[in-house]
Amino acid sequence: MKHRLIAAAGLAAVLFGAAACGSGGGSAASGGTISTAGDAKASGTLKVWLQVDAQTGWPDAVKAATAAFHKKYPKVTVQVDYQQWNNHLTKLDAALSGSTVPDVVEMGDTETTSYLASGAFRDLSKSTNLFADSANWNKGLAASCRYEGATYCVPYYSGSRTVFYRKDMFAKAGITKPPTTYDELMADGAKLDRKYGGDPKFSAFYMPGKFWYSALSFVYDAGGTIATKNGGKWQGGLASPAAIKGLTQWKAMTDKLSKASKTSDEANPQQYTVMAQGHVAMMYGLGWEGGSVAADGNGGNPKLKDQIGSFAMPSAAGSTAMQSFAGGSDLAITAKSRHADWAAAWVAAMTGTSNERALMRAGNIPNTTTLLDEAAKIPALAPAAASAKNSWMVPIAEGWPKVEKSLVLQNGLADIASGKKSVADAAKAMNAAVESTLNGS
Amino acid sequence: MSTHTEAPPTAPGTAAPPDGTVTPRRRTRATPRLIGYLLILPTVVVLAGVQGYPLVKLVLLSLQDLTQRELFSGLPAPYVGFANYARVLGDPGFWTVVLRTVVFTVVNVVLTLVLATGTALVMRAASRWCRLLVTVVLICVWAMPQVVSTLVFNWLFDYEFGVVNWLIGLVPGVDMDNHDWYANAVSGFGVITLIVVWGAIPFVAITLYAGISQVPKELEEAARVDGASAAQTFLRVTYPILRPIYTIVTVLSVIWDFQVFNQIWVARGSKPEPEYQTLGVYSFMHAFGVNEYSLGAAVAVVTVLLLLGFTVFYIRQSLRLGEID
Structure with a gap:
């Protein structure tokens, strides 16, 4: 009972918090446009949730992304928290129901649909040009970001077996x-x-x-x-x-x-x-x-x-x-984030072409078909690149997660x-x- | 007893019933009673806030239909009356879970009580240094967090590299290489029972030892002189004296084992199969696994009611037995 009571108490508390202060900020923000032009004076903290794979597999790419971000927003602190696959959605649900939310979250490409459907992430349909080579995004990953015609996240990397x-x-x-x-x-x-x-x-x-x-x-x-x-x-x-x-x-x-x-x-x-x-x-x-x-x-x-x-x-x-x-991950910006500009700038840096090449060297399939052709020429990646072109995906349905x-x-x-x-x-x-x-x- | 009328009541605020014979004292009693209420007020406030409020919220949640959409947007969830309860109680799978939980609880509580009683009796009979050793060991076991001990047991019973499989495999003719303890729910629950009972024995054993050491030696000696065996002495002399302690320990054990969660959750790698779901796990999987928060809340409320029903029944039964003695 203890767990449930604690859980219920937590849920109740966050619900209460959400009811009190959630309605104002969230809905208003999702309408406006995003600019990643940079601001030398802006200060605060950008919260990023990545999965542990990045921590063990490509920590340098994360550092490089943050360094690139700091060229635009030198005074903003980037706080990266690494999450475990088996409980990150439970944590995300709890966080999203409150008002202190992570700005950027990594999602498995089979986990997105119910979040897209329930309005958890920011609509990026008008801002896809902010991200590198978005016209050639990996089809499976791009599909996992799309819901009813709108795009809600950015393909990060994929991995095929x-x-x-x-x-x-x-x-x-x-x-x-x-x-x-x-x-x-x-x-x-x-x-x-x-x-x-x-x-x-x-x-x-x-x-x-x-x-x-x-x-x-x-x-x-x-x-x-x-x-x-x-x-x-x-x-x-x-x-x-x-x-x-x-x-x-x-x-x-x-x-x-x-x-x-x-x-x-x-x-x-x-x-x-x-x-x-x-x-x-x-x-x-x-x-x-x-x-x-x-x-x-x-x-x-x-x-x-x-x-x-x-x-x-x-x-x-x-x-x-x-x-x-067609396994993989996307990066999404939460609808309740108060710093969508910063978040978009960081996501753009993390999924930028040079960074995606670093992910490739760590054994991943990059997020665009342009880079996939490059990957096919790396002997160690060639079989994976070939199988990435020939892949299956789970049903894109709200109930899939x-x-x-x-x-x-x-x-x-x-x-x-x-x-x-x-x-x-x-x-x-x-x-x-x-x-x-x-x-x- | 003869001083009954002369002595002033020792603790005026307590339940000692004044039988109305000392009327002049009544007025002075009002102040201490008020102080008593004032003194428990902070506890009541804290309990109402920490336990009462979430409980009320839990009941409300079980009457709603809260989904991720409402959770994220902060919109109010619609009330659906008892629809969640109807779904839970009408699901035959739920009753299988209840039955499994009851059987699991009975087995674990009985094993815990029997083994803890044995430990307590050994502690009384043992020499001083041995008793000290046992106490230290029990406290170490007690101090170990459940998650840690479950992980340790998981390694012992590991499929690939577990020491238990290796040890049993040493017996000639027995092949325990890559034996999967969790492949079969009975042997899997055997391991989980081992983890739960192992962790539950210290508290019960130390509590029972404290009780046993207070049983007057003369009573047991008299029984022995009259020719009672050790078992008879325990059952007829020691146990009746310890009955109040047994009642408390049993109720607590039932409550703990009925809602066991950590051990099953960790032992099954946070992905328990249907045949490993007890009420606690079942409720969690509904609420947070598949985001049916309200359904999970309804399961939790039903669990509370089941436990409450059992506890009231058991305590009344014990009290009645006590009266007959």
Whole structure:
């Protein structure tokens, strides 16, 4: 009860505060235009909420953005607070209901819709020219910022997943080049299992049971979808024959090649930390995860330096590469921010071309197609850049964040992976839950 | 007893009932009573502010339909009467959660009380230095924050590198490599019960030890002389004397275990599966997980009512038993 009472007290307190002083500032501000011309005299604090990835992956880019911002607003203090993925929305909800709000917030591209719909962010439709190369924004990210024709945030970076593998293990198992077809992948997995099967912890391909970005890539690969909008109503696609085929392939692959826990996901434990322990030959991860396996510190293992390579996940349906989830982040300016000008200037600096190049060097896919072509020429990024062009996205629906937070997909997949339910039964249950949530019942 | 009429009441403000025989004293009593009220006034104000106000807000919230839109804009949320309650109480999933919570509570409270009683009896029988050692250990356990202890247990039972799996795997013929304790809700709740009971024993054991050490030795000696076994002595002599303490400890344990949250939340990596949801977790997931604040509030109110009902029933029952003795 304590937690709920505290939570309720907090909620009640912020509600009270919001009612008292929220109505005046917020609505008036969202109408005006934004100028990032700079002001040498302006002073105050700009509050920025970024996710932890920036703290560990590209702290220099954040510093560079703030330095560029200070050229325009030398007297404004920039306060960057780093947030954890698993609770940042709860914190954001609490903050947005009060009057002291962060000015800039990073949002996962699947988390935005309900916030766009409830008016949490400032409409930037008339100000997109303030941000670098906005005409060529990454399509998936730009779509996640758009609601009913208006643009509410700025694409920050995206990351698509590829397979990271141990070059030394492949060589010892007699595999000369990374697989390019799904059959080759499975055959190579079997070879690795023969070579290292004596190690009871060995996974040829590490695949935790709740890794939904991966399982759903198999669904899209087989021609399935999560849901499609049909005459104003969302129609679930997870129980379709194509989706069931994809899920069945995912389960077969998991059963055969992975000893990962069926009840954990890709982030808990961080899969790169598991790979760093040396019992994993392949994992399906983001660019920064691949880079972290051999990192010195943060759970990496420097002994694996130069032993990690990457290749695009081959399609199980026959075409060249498997579609990858178009994951990524956007930067939004809160509707209640009193410093939209400063916030826009900082976001413009953070997503500026030179900064995006720094993000690229950290293993990310940049926010514009112009830069994506550049990324394709960097050997380490090439597979990720290729898979970024061939990606799937969750339904752009107001109810989508609810689907994610209610964990129906993760729990349904765990049921499949552990064999608690048949693929068809679990798919049916997931489909029903997704459909009713998206249709707002 | 013979001094009853002569002695002035020792604590005039307390509940000692004046039976009206000493009428002249009544007037002087009004002032101390007023002082009494004045003295508890700050407590009442603080309680009303810290506990009462949020509780009222919680009830109001459970009668509204508050969504993110109202939350962010500060617009008033519409009142929907008992619609949230109807949804909660009409959901068969909710009753599964209630049943799970009740079973979990019963198992945890019984285990806590039995093990804590054992610990308290050991402490009485043990030598002085041993008692000191046990007390220090208990206080260390008690002092450990729940989140920290849960994380430690999580590492012990870890899927990839847990020491428990390694230890059990040492037994010949047993393969515990990559054994997932949480794959099955029964074994998963077993681990969670271990964490909860481990953390609950210190308070209960120390409280019971304090009570046991006050039981007159002569009573138990007399029972033993009359040929009672150790178990009989405890059940027939020690326990009845300790009953008030047991009542308090049981009620507190039920309240704690009924709304257990931290241990489950942390053990399941802040993503509890449906089969791990007890009332506390269920309410939180509704309110803050999927932003149905009002529905979560309704679940919380129902939880409070269930606990209140149990507590009143249990205390009345205990009092009645006490009267019969």
